[in-house]
Amino acid sequence: MATAIKLSDELIEDARRYGDVFSRSAPKQIEYWSRIGKIAEENPDLPFNFIKELLVAQREAEEGQVTPYQFG
Template identity: 60%
Template sequence: MSINVKISDELGAEAKRYGRIYQRSLPKQIEYWSRIGKIAEENPDLPFSMIKEILLAREEGEHEMEEYTFG
């Protein structure tokens, strides 16, 4: 699902800059920051390096795991 959201020019410019560095589009960079923020709020004791590893593992797991049907 796609939604239009207004963000400040400053945030948009910073997200574009980081997106170029990490080869992400503007929306993907903002989604990435959003996921990091959500995990950080839910787990305040986790260091940033651990959060990055969690996101990487989730990304790899989505591509490698196939649904298994019992029976």
């Protein structure tokens, strides 16, 4: 569900700038920051890079880009 919210011009401009680098729109960049921030708040012991790699691995699994590990 989409909801209109008021955000500072500075946040929108930062999101636009970072989003351009990572091929995301400003709203998608803000959603990404929000998701990372929520995960970091819920798991304060996890480093940022671990959270980022976890999200990448989750996306790869959703897209079927994983191979089951064979023990032994």
